[in-house]
Amino acid sequence: MRIAMTYTRLRVEERMLIDAFEDLGADVTPIDLRSVVFNPASLGDWARYDAVFDRSLSLTNTLTSVRILESLGMRCINPLHAIETCADKLATTLALIRTGVPTPEVRVAVESEPGIEAIEQLGYPCVLKPTVGSWGRLVSRINDRDAAESILEHREVLGSVNHSVVYAQEHINKPDRDIRVFVVGGNAIAAIERRSEHWLTNTARGAVAAGMEITPELADLSQRAVAAVGADIAAVDLLECPRRGLLVNEINHSMEFRNSTTTTGVEIHRIVAQHTLDIAQAHASQAAGDGGIHPVERACDAPVSGERAGSAGAPSGEGALA
Numbered sequence: 001m002r003i004a005m006t007y008t009r010l011r012v013e014e015r016m017l018i019d020a021f022e023d024l025g026a027d028v029t030p031i032d033l034r035s036v037v038f039n040p041a042s043l044g045d046w047a048r049y050d051a052v053f054d055r056s057l058s059l060t061n062t063l064t065s066v067r068i069l070e071s072l073g074m075r076c077i078n079p080l081h082a083i084e085t086c087a088d089k090l091a092t093t094l095a096l097i098r099t100g101v102p103t104p105e106v107r108v109a110v111e112s113e114p115g116i117e118a119i120e121q122l123g124y125p126c127v128l129k130p131t132v133g134s135w136g137r138l139v140s141r142i143n144d145r146d147a148a149e150s151i152l153e154h155r156e157v158l159g160s161v162n163h164s165v166v167y168a169q170e171h172i173n174k175p176d177r178d179i180r181v182f183v184v185g186g187n188a189i190a191a192i193e194r195r196s197e198h199w200l201t202n203t204a205r206g207a208v209a210a211g212m213e214i215t216p217e218l219a220d221l222s223q224r225a226v227a228a229v230g231a232d233i234a235a236v237d238l239l240e241c242p243r244r245g246l247l248v249n250e251i252n253h254s255m256e257f258r259n260s261t262t263t264t265g266v267e268i269h270r271i272v273a274q275h276t277l278d279i280a281q282a283h284a285s286q287a288a289g290d291g292g293i294h295p296v297e298r299a300c301d302a303p304v305s306g307e308r309a310g311s312a313g314a315p316s317g318e319g320a321l322a
Contacts, residue, residue, distance in 0.1 A: 001280045002027045004049040006065055008034055008056045012258045013269070017055070020273035033061045043072045051075045051280035055254060059087050059132065062254070075283035077276050078253045082231035086253035089131045090167055092229065096248055099228040101221065103248045104239065105170040112152040115166030119148045125171040128152075141171065172239045172247065179238040179246075181214065181222035182255065182268055183231075185275040188219040190266040211264035221246055229253075232279060233272055 003026050007014050010030065021028035029049070033056055046052070052069055054076060056062045062083060066076045078086075085091045096103040107118035119126050119142055128140045128151060142148045152166065177195040181188050192209045222236040225248045235255035239247045257268040 001051070001277050001284070002049045003029070003276060003280060004046065004052045005030050006033050006052060006054050006056055006062075008032065008058050008061055013256055014055050016258065016261075016269040017053075017273055020267075020270045021277075023270070024273055024277060026273070026277055033058070033065055036065070038065070038068045040068050040071070043069070043074060046072075046074060049074070050284045051077060051276060053077045053276050054083075063087075073287075075279060077279055078231045078233060082229050082234070083253045085229040086231060086234065086251045087132060089129055089250065090165070092251055095228045096225060099224065101225050101228050101248050102244060102246065104172055104241075107166075107168045109166040109168075110164060112149075112156050112166070115152050115168070116145070116148055118166055119168045120145070122168055122170045127169045127171050129167050129169060131165050131167050142168075172241050172249075174239045174241070177240075178249065179212070179218070179240070180209075180260070181218060181236045181238065182234075182257065182260065182266075183222050183226040183236060184233050184268075184271050185278070186223055186227065188214050188222045189271055190214070190260060190264040190268055191218060192260050192263055209259055209263050211260075217246065221248065225251055233275065 003021055005014065005017065005021075005028055007030055014030065018028055018030060046069060052066070052074055054062050054066055056065070063080070066078075066080045066083060070076050070080045085095050090106075090108060093103060093106050105122060107121050109115040109118040119128070124145075125141050125143045128142055128148075130138050133139075140147075140151055142151065156164070177193045179191060179193055181191045183189070191212050191214045193212045194209050196208065218238070221238065225236045226234045229251055231251070231253055233253075233255075235252040235257075237249045237252070239249050241247050257272075260266075261268050
């Protein structure tokens with residue numbers, strides 16, 4: 001199997017994945033998205049690959065590349081719809097509610113004045129988040145009306161277009177930890193707890209991680225959450241509510257795992273690589289049976305051919321790892 005692994009920075013995780021792919025006998029090519037020119041009308045040299053595995057740190061780069069490649073029939077991991085859903089907290093919330101997966105209560109507004117009402121419907125304290133963001137950045141706990149008015153004013157004046165949406169989430173009085181479960185191919189394979197004295201329990205904000213047992217309830221809820229967003233591979237963050245039990249907080253489509261591999265003793269990178277190869281094999285077999293890779297058909301598309309030739313969309317050789 002030939003795998004293109006797209007990236008914007010080769011971290012420890014990406015190098016672990018490259019090693020895992022090679023150990024499994026795959027031909028993996030790391031491609032730096034910052035050096036690529038795409039032709040939206042042709043796969044070009046991308047057609048040599050059986051699948052594309054995205055590991056870009058840039059959400060914009062990820063969405064751009066996966067949107068183009070998937071429209072031309074390339075199997076991407078994760079799929080575009082899963083990335084779009086996981087990357088947007090509101091979209092994630094809607095997917096979880098639609099499928100009956102328990103999640104914290106949320107209120108949404110698009111202006112500051114109704115934003116105050118949204119916050120007060122939940123009550124103080126509550127949590128204010130940008131709909132797009134990671135690593136706990138710009139997440140605020142709002143303890144009173146003065147804080148709410150101040151933060152909403154700052155967001156309105158200084159924030160980006162994403163900050164114009166007021167996404168308020170109920171504050172969960174959790175123990176000094178949250179839980180992350182890694183789900184690959186529909187199976188919960190590893191879990192960690194992240195402890196911190198601070199109310200934010202992201203490891204990027206100093207929380208300490210430790211491995212933990214995956215209970216049947218934890219596995220079932222995490223697997224249902226990942227199915228709700230349609231991801232092949234994801235990490236599910238859960239909160240323990242004293243009143244409602246386990247709640248799915250967020251779902252990460254491109255997870256970090258180097259410390260979790262150590263703390264859990266599970267070779268997460270190897271399991272991810274093997275599942276990627278399984279997907280690529282299934283897609284290659286389907287494409288062979290259909291006579292080649294075909295662009296994804298949508299209702300508004302005109303008929304398109306399955307032609308794969310062309311060079312304008314070729315990935316740059318500078319992205320390959322020497």
